[in-house]
Amino acid sequence: MDWDIELIGEILVSAFLVIGGLFALVGSFGLVRLRDCMQRLHAPTKATTLGIGGVLIASMIHFGMSGEQISFHELLITVFLFLTAPLTANFIAKAYLVYRVEESDLPPTTGKYGWAIYHDPPKDPADL
């Protein structure tokens, strides 16, 4: 049995494609299945990001094997998505909390000021 490099590359590409597809599917499925908006926020921000990561790694290996040179620019999309996923999740959570959740439903803060969307930041800079 000869394990040539192309076969290993092909197995790796296929494996990453399947893993990526599975995670993306689970992330989108969570969006349909879970009950309320805060729960739904969990599935896409994590699973879908890793799903894209898997597919992009597959693309990197594929073009690295077949092309004349190694291709790294897929890393840019991965890094970009990993940096922006928390930001969008945070924004969506805030947009949901402003309209649907009262401050009394949330646990209290540990300091003397309340949560940021219900209260203005302190005037006194010493408290910041």
Add this chain to the structure above:
Amino acid sequence: MIKRLFPHPLLSLMLVLIWLLLVNKITTGNLLLGVLLSFIVPAVTEPYWPNRARLKKPLLGFEYVAVVLWDIIVANVQVALIVLFKPQDKINSQWVTVPLDLTSPEAITVLAGTITLTPGTVTAMLSADAGCLLVHCLHTDDPEAVRDEIKHRYERRLKELFQ
């Protein structure tokens, strides 16, 4: 003089790297163009960032990234299992308040992003005086353990890194 030319040395380095990744071909010309961009962009945008983010021990950053990447993979498997197999009424979601010891805005931003990307937790909000974070937990029976793990695993490392 060097400080005038490179107000943000890390930003300049990142710009060269990103430029090379974007064109996806490492030649002398591309490298020169990247270096040129790394002069121009920080110089033009300098008024918008008066303070430089300070890293005390930059090498610890690599350890932090490795820990977070591993946690992201574990987190994804956990969340996938919860989404697929846990009955809906058994999913016990809770709010957790995480008091912060970090003070610099950059460190808090990194911590909040890390919490969102790692096991079953999403950062929802910061308190008005930036003293604690509101974290939503997809499934937990023990909110205190979640809080302690965040503080121990991520905040401790970030504190060494930034302060």
Add this chain to the structure above:
Amino acid sequence: MIEYALWFAFAAFGIGLVFTLWRVVRGPHSADRILALDTMVINAIGLLVVYGISIDRQVYFEAAMLIAMVGFVSTVAYCRFILRGDIIE
């Protein structure tokens, strides 16, 4: 073998798109719709990358990159609009 994996990935991202579309239609809150649109953008990027592998060209990389950036900016803009009633203050 790669062919079957490609078909699987196409199916996964495609079904994912249908799920997100269902959430966009169903709601119930606009935050849900924004979240669904954001996931839809990510699924579209995945589809583009998989298509790029299947036809063995790298030209779709730029499109995927642009969709990623525009998707992020539009999600933030939607959320800001809900939060403040205004996008640029």
